[in-house]
Amino acid sequence: MLKTTSRSPRPLPRNRGALALARQHILTKIGNGAFPAGASLSEIALATELGISRTPIREALGQLIAEGMLQKTSRGAIVAEPTRQDIIDLYELREALEVHAIGKVAGQRLSARMLEPLNGLVEELRTIVADLKKSGTPALEGNDLKRFVTADLHFHTLLLQAAGNQRMLKILDSTSLLLRVFALPREHHTLALVSEVYHFHRRILDAVAKGQRGEAMQLLGEHIRLSLEERLADFDSAERSRHGW
Structure with missing residues (x-):
């Protein structure tokens, strides 16, 4: 039994x-x-x-x-409040992953179906810039700021997803890399800054749509490095104010 x-x-x-x-x-x-x-x-x-x-x-x-x-x-x-080195580390990782991804995306020529939402996000940025110009206010605030950050973040996220590298996407998801970058403190989203972001996104997407791999990689790398410089300048300014330097 x-x-x-x-x-x-x-x-x-x-x-x-x-x-x-x-x-x-x-x-x-x-x-x-x-x-x-x-x-x-x-x-x-x-x-x-x-x-x-x-x-x-x-x-x-x-x-x-x-x-x-x-x-x-x-x-x-x-x-969490990031250190200066945290900011540098995040941007270096971001540049390595995003520039590689966009090279792959531009090389395979996206379909009209995949380009449509990217174009929509670029147009959203253009509208935000136009609205800020009309308002006469020095920088984005409230819901307009949330709209801008959301459109900016989604543009970069869609480009990474379009590369189709599942392992890379898992790394990005597990580290929340883009959210960490976009959550970094910034002093002001001025008209000059949001216009700069819009024009970079427009040129990057144009290069991707035309299959200009080298141009797309160069523009995105420049966009990310310039953003890093701006974030570090904001961080240094905040540190000086905090410590009375």
């Missing part, structure tokens, strides 16, 4: 959907500036906002603390 052994029931799987929702919600708010560097994150407020329990919120915060996006405090978590 076969001997039977009692087995404890397998634990039920956790609600991974709620965890993914919480994580993406936090990352999106960091990326669009709603949660700037140094901002305190409340489990209760996030759970209420999303209509879920605090457990997946706590898990998402724990993940993002482990990844360096957040810092643990006695009262919970705050959005």
Whole structure:
């Protein structure tokens, strides 16, 4: 007669959907500036906002603390404030991945179906620039700033996705690389800055559409390096103000 052994029931799987929702919600708010560097994150407020329990919120915060996006405090978590070297490291990694990706994308000539959303994002930037000119205000604020950051981030994300390198996309996803870059503090999104971004995106997309691989890689590399210089200038200015230099 076969001997039977009692087995404890397998634990039920956790609600991974709620965890993914919480994580993406936090990352999106960091990326669009709603949660700037140094901002305190409340489990209760996030759970209420999303209509879920605090457990997946706590898990998402724990993940993002482990990844360096957040810092643990006695009262919970705050959005991490990057060092100067953090900024340089992020941009060097970004340039290596994005320039390689766009070379592949431009070399394979994107279809009209794939170019359409990219064109839409460039047009969104053009509209934002035009609206800022008309407003007479010195820099983007509020919802207009969120629109700009979202369009800028999505443009770069779509180009990376178009390369079709799944391993590279997993690296980008696991490190939240682009969100880290776009969440870096910036003093002001002035008309000069947003116009510069629009014109770079327009020229980059034109080169991609024409299959001009070398031109696309050169323009994107220049765009990223110039952005790094601007981010470092903003960081240095903030440090001088903070320390009274």
